[in-house]
Amino acid sequence: MFNLNFTIYHYEREQIELKKACFIVPYFGQLPNYFQLFLNSCANNLNYEWLIFTDCTQQYIYPKNVKKISMSFSDLRKLIQLKFDFPISLVTPKKLCDYKPAFGYIFENYIKGYKYWGHCDIDVIMGNLDNFLPPLFARDYDKIFTLGHFILYKNNFDNNRRFMKSYKGVSLFKKSFTTNNITVFDENYHNDDNVNSIFLNDGVSVFQNDFSFNVKVTPTKFTRVTYNSKSKKTITHVMPGKILIVHTEKGLFEFYIKNSKLEKKEFMYIHLQQRMMRLNMDMHQIVCNFAIIPNGFYQLKDAPKNISEFKMLKKKTLNIHRIRLILKWRLLRIKKLLQNLK
Incomplete structure (x- = not known):
């Protein structure tokens, strides 16, 4: 059984110096074959830290600013459920993308002392983050960037709970967290029903350009x-x-x-x-x-x-x-059609 209290205590004892930002990355299942390169690119950014929650048992060389926290998907689901007073829908790891805006609330015991927290995908290779982010931190934005593969949030009590606010009378987070369908709640991409709309509607500062x-x-x-x-x-x-x-x-x-x-x-x-x-x-x-x-x-x-x-x-x-993508998508459509016929 996953011991939440021990893990938090153990991690905070290891946190010797404060970083500019902490990225929260839950990932379950097979990692990309270039995951080590992702870790290496994080190693070049010592002013930032990553927390990888994963069930992966494969051996990698984790740099000192990337902490692996071993956890099953089932235990993560239990941890998330403890934060909400309604039954959440989280059947597969793919659905975790919708929960990204809530990571500052769900994992708040892990991110004490950071000015910003964020989330990023692992199918990325990092450049030099300090060539881009410090001027944005200096402007004290509440939210930095809008696409789910890399977003930062100012780390404070109100900001970490802002995702819970209604937008046009609708509780978007509850609507998203109670369906198995992916609602794209985490990013501003061809839709308004997302966390970015909530932040803008609340009148806080959001940086919406893209440096990737x-x-x-x-x-x-x-x-x-x-x-x-x-x-x-x-x-x-x-x-x-x-x-x-x-x-x-x-x-x-x-x-x-x-x-x-x-x-x-x-x-x-x-x-x-x-x-x-x-x-x-x-x-x-x-x-x-x-x-x-x-x-x-x-x-x-x-x-x-x-x-x-x-x-x-x-x-x-x-x-x-x-060619590979076209074949993949066609097979998925056929599989979906066959499931609908049952």
């Missing part, structure tokens, strides 16, 4: 998309020809050629949603200097310094990403 290289799901090649919170539209960016994403000790960069010059643009992180990635290196040894292409990672000695070096680097390999 959020990869569009369907194209095989890397295409960046952003979401305009005001127009409720997804914007597909025109890519500058051949690009290469490179992770270095200084951050995460997109390299490309423009006007006969090698240019680069920094991003806070890259989101590799629904990507199967190949690994052509020993992840346990690689913390910096690796390239990210549409279906894999490979080690670099250094980032390209000129056009000649850029042209010599591999930008892509044989990739059936789009």
Whole structure:
């Protein structure tokens, strides 16, 4: 049986220095094959801390700012149920996305002393967070970002319970937490019935821009998309020809050629949603200097310094990403149709 009191006590004893933010990441089931690279990218951001609640028994090298808390999904569900006076619906781990805005309330004993808490996905590779976040912290935003793969909240009593407020007379959190369907309560994405609407309606400060290289799901090649919170539209960016994403000790960069010059643009992180990635290196040894292409990672000695070096680097390999997704979605539709016929 999961001993909540012991785990909290043990964790607080380990928390020696206060961090700028703490990310809460419950994940149950099989981890991505590049999870170690995710951990390595967190290791480069020592001013931030991650709490990974998981039932995974596979061995990884966790950096000192990432704490693994072993827990079964059943025990997590019990922990969450204790925080609410109505029966919650949480049958599968996929439904946890709707509970993300409540993590500051559910896990409040774990995040004491942090100015901000947040949640992030693990299909991401972090860049240098300190190149982006400190100016936002200085402005004292109550909520930073709007898409579920990376959101931060100011850590205080009222803010951590703001998700419970009604929006247009509807208790959105209760509506979401009592259905097995995923309601996308955690993010502002083509809908108004989400936690971002509650924060805006409450008149608190929300930063709604996007510093990520959020990869569009369907194209095989890397295409960046952003979401305009005001127009409720997804914007597909025109890519500058051949690009290469490179992770270095200084951050995460997109390299490309423009006007006969090698240019680069920094991003806070890259989101590799629904990507199967190949690994052509020993992840346990690689913390910096690796390239990210549409279906894999490979080690670099250094980032390209000129056009000649850029042209010599591999930008892509044989990739059936789009075909794989189409087949996957068709099989899911067939499975759903067969279930409806029963």
